[in-house]
Amino acid sequence: MTTWQSIINLKGNYTSEPIPIPISADGVLSKVSWESVEPVGSKITVQTRFTRDNVNWSEWRQCINGAHIPDIAEDVGFYNVKIMFRVLFNKISYDVIQPEFKGITFYFEPVLLFDNKGDKDCSPEIWITKQGNGDFSIVNSSYNNEEFKFKNLIHDETVYVDNEREDIVTSLAVTYRYKDFNDNYLSFPVGKNILKVTGDADIKFRYQFTLLQ
Known part of the structure; x- marks a missing residue:
């Protein structure tokens, strides 16, 4: 009007x-x-x-x-x-x-949203297949911006990390990635975790929630 x-x-x-x-x-x-x-x-x-x-x-x-x-x-x-x-x-x-x-x-x-529906922290396995050379990181913005980071990854390289056992394996021959890792393994608290990903890569998680009886 x-x-x-x-x-x-x-x-x-x-x-x-x-x-x-x-x-x-x-x-x-x-x-x-x-x-x-x-x-x-x-x-x-x-x-x-x-x-x-x-x-x-x-x-x-x-x-x-x-x-x-x-x-x-x-x-x-x-x-x-x-x-x-x-x-x-x-x-x-x-x-x-x-x-x-x-x-x-x-x-x-x-x-990315990782919703931990268990009763304890979840430490997943993760596969990272890098696209292009460079760094890769995951920052948990829900919890103090904790960062999980690798430096100097190679195009098409796949890095496997068992965060619970703190084990790292790469698809590259005679290569060890511990020195390129910031030693901060993934551990997602109960509830919703908002994850910021930096670096072009295909990623896959495998995990199991822990429920207390």
């Missing part, structure tokens, strides 16, 4: 088209940031909403510059997501200089 404030240009808004996010993951770490100029007596508000099925959209939620995107949880599957944003402009009087919105940036980092 048209109001007197909008007629005299005290309020305005911009709404984006749906933006597809080409990520498929157990979840994501997210952040939204923007650049704007807000003269004294003016204000810019940024809101977002998203859909997982292109039909049902979340409610518009107000964003904080530099913070995570509202309602996007780290431990919820992130598939076929589209996001929209809208910018609300407001100033207290006609004489105030118009605020300026310069641009917006969305940041998404895919994560």
Whole structure:
């Protein structure tokens, strides 16, 4: 509905088209940031909403510059997501200089979710097949950012780690990877563990939960 404030240009808004996010993951770490100029007596508000099925959209939620995107949880599957944003402009009087919105940036980092449904810490076996030469690491962002890391892995090399027995085997002949490992074996506490993976590799876990009688 048209109001007197909008007629005299005290309020305005911009709404984006749906933006597809080409990520498929157990979840994501997210952040939204923007650049704007807000003269004294003016204000810019940024809101977002998203859909997982292109039909049902979340409610518009107000964003904080530099913070995570509202309602996007780290431990919820992130598939076929589209996001929209809208910018609300407001100033207290006609004489105030118009605020300026310069641009917006969305940041998404895919994560793995390891949900330990047992009663004790879980130390899985893991196979890492490296794609390209370089380092590989897993950081548990749910627990003090503990890092499991190998350096200087070789393309197509497969490294097997039995984290419970602290055993490491590589597919490369006459090669030992203990010296390239940071000696921090994987141990996932009970509950949800949000894992950030760095380095291009195919990984496979094998594990068994421990239940107390």
